[in-house]
Amino acid sequence: MSEIQVSETSEASEVSEASEKPVPGDALAGRAEKLDAADALAAVRERFVLDDVVYLDGNSLGALPAHVPDRVADVVRRQWGELRIRSWDESGWWTAPERIGDRIAPLVGAAPGRIVVGDSTSVNVFKALVAAVRMARETGGSGQGGEGGGGGDGGEGSARDEILVDATTFPTDGYIARSAARMTGCEVRPVAPAEVPGALSGRTAAVLLNHVDYRTGRLHDLPSLTAAVHAAGAYAVWDLCHSAGALPIGLDEHGVALAVGCTYKYLNGGPGSPAFLYVRQDLQERFDSPLPGWNSHAEPFGMRPEYEPAHGALRGRVGTPDILSLLALEASLEVWDGVPIEAVRAKSLALTDFFLECVAAYVPAGRVECVTPAEHGLRGSQIALRCPDAGPVMKRLIERGVVGDFRRPDVLRFGFTPLYVGFGDAERAARVLAEVLAEAPGEE
Numbered sequence: 171m172s173e174i175q176v177s178e179t180s181e182a183s184e185v186s187e188a189s190e191k192p193v194p195g196d197a198l199a200g201r202a203e204k205l206d207a208a209d210a211l212a213a214v215r216e217r218f219v220l221d222d223v224v225y226l227d228g229n230s231l232g233a234l235p236a237h238v239p240d241r242v243a244d245v246v247r248r249q250w251g252e253l254r255i256r257s258w259d260e261s262g263w264w265t266a267p268e269r270i271g272d273r274i275a276p277l278v279g280a281a282p283g284r285i286v287v288g289d290s291t292s293v294n295v296f297k298a299l300v301a302a303v304r305m306a307r308e309t310g311g312s313g314q315g316g317e318g319g320g321g322g323d324g325g326e327g328s329a330r331d332e333i334l335v336d337a338t339t340f341p342t343d344g345y346i347a348r349s350a351a352r353m354t355g356c357e358v359r360p361v362a363p364a365e366v367p368g369a370l371s372g373r374t375a376a377v378l379l380n381h382v383d384y385r386t387g388r389l390h391d392l393p394s395l396t397a398a399v400h401a402a403g404a405y406a407v408w409d410l411c412h413s414a415g416a417l418p419i420g421l422d423e424h425g426v427a428l429a430v431g432c433t434y435k436y437l438n439g440g441p442g443s444p445a446f447l448y449v450r451q452d453l454q455e456r457f458d459s460p461l462p463g464w465n466s467h468a469e470p471f472g473m474r475p476e477y478e479p480a481h482g483a484l485r486g487r488v489g490t491p492d493i494l495s496l497l498a499l500e501a502s503l504e505v506w507d508g509v510p511i512e513a514v515r516a517k518s519l520a521l522t523d524f525f526l527e528c529v530a531a532y533v534p535a536g537r538v539e540c541v542t543p544a545e546h547g548l549r550g551s552q553i554a555l556r557c558p559d560a561g562p563v564m565k566r567l568i569e570r571g572v573v574g575d576f577r578r579p580d581v582l583r584f585g586f587t588p589l590y591v592g593f594g595d596a597e598r599a600a601r602v603l604a605e606v607l608a609e610a611p612g613e614e
């Protein structure tokens with residue numbers, strides 16, 4: 171498939187302007203039809219197994235790419251069933267973690283050789299955070315590129331005994347950070363991402379941040395926060411679970427030191443598909459993993475008692491890779507062939523704008539409150555609507571074929587995966603939401 175072009179005309183800004191005055195339902199349905207007809211990504215939907223449900227939960231579990239079942243069957247029947255042990259070499263099993271990392275790399279703005287795939291996001295948060303603390307202490311801190319030089323307050327011998335953690339983080343990151351802190355003799359301080367620059371000091375070793383907030387869908391400023399953390403001589407670890415595959419990230423461009431992300435949301439790798447770990451090139455030789463398994467040994471089959479780390483991204487490996495899940499992920503990444511991440515971002519903004527416009531037109535004022543920022547630069551690829559009876563409302567929406575999710579205490583979450591969600595889906599979701607809300611009048 172040839173590369174899909176990003177349109178110069180921003181449909182997103184057009185719908186934002188239009189959103190000021192409510193438009194009748196049939197006009198919105200007509201607009202949705204036109205937008206779908208003009209959508210350069212519309213045909214990508216055919217690469218997925220979908221039914222007539224409006225699936226707005228790809229920010230939790232991405233849909234199944236249609237060719238994956240046969241590919242997984244081949245891995246099981248032929249590679250495992252017939253080739254058996256030979257597949258470690260002949261089917262490329264042994265090198266899959268780096269090979270698949272290189273396939274994800276362009277989607278997150280990384281050159282080849284910087285990403286390894288394996289383990290869960292939680293495990294990779296642990297590896298990255300402990301490695302960040304170790305690196306910060308090793309040099310007195312300097313997240314910035316290049317050799318030596320402790321930036322900011324962090325001189326040789328400074329304590330570097332604090333980890334700042336996004337106060338609104340997805341819980342697993344906070345749990346892991348507190349354990350990593352206990353193990354490294356650090357204290358954890360929860361800080362709202364925007365407050366991070368003011369909270370940095372010569373004590374800061376590492377900062378764990380989410381790129382997009384899982385509940386509100388707010389996009390945090392990765393370039394400026396990374397620069398601030400590095401200028402203070404600490405290392406930022408970014409959790410990209412809700413941005414990888416949803417928007418351009420520019421890891422290399424922005425000098426990000428360490429990043430992790432899952433592959434089962436916008437990368438559609440399947441339930442429990444392995445996560446990825448990015449280590450900036452100039453830090454790879456200093457990456458001191460707290461989980462140095464035999465798969466990251468320089469000579470894994472040397473079976474030596476002493477650990478000698480391998481070079482490059484594969485230093486982030488631990489034990490035997492989860493081959494069935496890895497190869498399902500590798501197959502699913504083929505849906506990205508010819509799809510630029512910029513086109514995905516443009517459509518994501520247009521879709522979320524249009525959904526908000528439909529909600530404003532259909533849902534009585536005051537019944538829901540949007541907690542996702544309206545400003546494009548602050549928005550991920552989901553819309554979160556606060557609603558006092560969000561739990562039962564989402565249950566009814568799902569019964570009526572609109573699948574989003576409920577996040578405690580009161581958030582209706584709608585994830586927009588531009589590879590397979592269309593403008594007609596956005597209009598239908600808002601319309602059904604209004605019907606459900608009309609039947610369930612809320613707390614009043």
Ligand SMILES: Cc1ncc(COP(=O)(O)O)c(C=O)c1O
Nearest residue numbers: 290291292340342384409411432
């Ligand atoms: C931001 C974020 N981090 C981490 C996770 C979970 O990580 P794991 O893959 O270890 O379950 C999720 C979702 O499950 C998430 O939204």
Ligand SMILES: Nc1c(O)cccc1C(=O)C[C@H](N)C(=O)O
Nearest residue numbers: 229230231340384385411442577
């Ligand atoms: N990882 C999940 C799972 O194993 C079961 C159910 C949901 C998930 C999720 O990914 C939740 C998701 N991270 C969230 O943002 O809420």
